[in-house]
Amino acid sequence: MSSPGTSTETLSPEPRLLLTVDAPSLLHRNHHARVDSGLRDQGGRPAWALHGMLRQILEVIDQFAPDAVVFGLDDRTASVRTETYPAYKAGRRPKDPTLVDQLERASALLDALGLLTVTPAGLEADDVSASAATWAEASGWSCVIVTSDRDSFAHISERTRVLRLINGGINGSPLLNPARLRTLYGIAAEHYLEYAALRGDTSDNLPGVPGIGEKSAPVLLSQMGSMQSVWADIDHCEGANLVAALDSYCEEEGLRRLGPGLLKRLTAPGARERFEFNLSLMSGRTDLDLGLTPDVPGTPGLLPLDADRVARVVGHLGVPSTTDLALRVLTEPPASVGG
CATH class of the missing domain: 3.40.50.1010 (5'-nuclease)
Known part of the structure; x- marks a missing residue:
């Protein structure tokens, strides 16, 4: 008892x-x-x-x-x-x-x-x-x-x-x-792999997406949710929502605009292919x-x-x-x- x-x-x-x-x-x-x-x-x-x-x-x-x-x-x-x-x-x-x-x-x-x-x-x-x-x-x-x-x-x-x-x-x-x-x-655990694929890994001799690094990648993922959403927005409306979301974030934080520059880097020749390749090689x-x-x-x-x-x-x-x-x-x- x-x-x-x-x-x-x-x-x-x-x-x-x-x-x-x-x-x-x-x-x-x-x-x-x-x-x-x-x-x-x-x-x-x-x-x-x-x-x-x-x-x-x-x-x-x-x-x-x-x-x-x-x-x-x-x-x-x-x-x-x-x-x-x-x-x-x-x-x-x-x-x-x-x-x-x-x-x-x-x-x-x-x-x-x-x-x-x-x-x-x-x-x-x-x-x-x-x-x-x-x-x-x-x-x-x-x-x-x-x-x-x-x-x-x-x-x-x-x-x-x-x-x-x-x-x-x-x-x-x-x-x-x-x-x-x-x-x-600054990223959710489920998006770390995407962050790493954007950033690249010098120790494995894997370059990242040019112009996107450890500071801009977390902002991109936190504002867009995932790279799947990023690519979909680029495909369906040429990145308009991406630019708007990033610029709104920058305005709130008192930062200079990021949207147009990141969009340009993401749509540069080979950028998406580099991300997808890194993602496939880094995935366990x-x-x-x-x-x-x-x-x-x-x-x-x-x-x-x-x-x-x-x-x-x-x-x-x-x-x-x-x-x-x-x-x-x-x-x-x-x-x-x-x-």
Whole structure:
């Protein structure tokens, strides 16, 4: 019997949480941040990037208590995007051989722990993140994407947040939801991909629509709602509503007129084609089979993990404090299971 004043209503349980990790972005970041440590595993192989990535993920798991963890990896042997656009990511400096070694060993390390890795043929870790967010939405789960890149911002929703690891570690990194993304970029989460396609991405060697950048793109999208509306207005009334909406906004904000100039740039030869091409190349695949079966005990990626495996695999890195942390956060039931 409940005590006086105590509600007898059953509270709805929190949705289970899927943590999806952009492993290559974290390995790159930790390689550059920790190379001076010269850390090697017990076999004498370079391990600073692997250890740094794992340490960060253990701290994230400790903070968020996920029910499952999946790591996305790039296919290092083939690229559908490079086949489509040979200049994709061209111009980047060759990777340090010690980083390449650790990128190639990441899957074996994580699989040996009992975590789940997905290396989609011809695709990238961001495609795994996109599919994980879609899977979580369809399954009634929440999702947190861990990355150091901006690509995953396109997947932010009411169920999916992005923890962008930057300087300052876990506690100093922003956890982005739709409201915070709008505060930072002035756009709705569902329009981030269109914003990125307009702006372009220099790191991937993708130029944006000429004359439209990080300041004008959010204004365009906030006033017109979507690029579909923009193109429809241009097609049906030569952009008259676009110009009127932008000029009205500028008048209210005390800014110089933007409408005619943006219309001219959007209707310039190749502008729409550039936007559509960027959109197609930047879009993450949402239909990958992650192999996650949460109702089957022992499925890779489900927490908790086997303590002996954790001690053996993490212990091979030769950092006792990380082994202790791994045993604590990986071998105990997550909060949503353990109550």
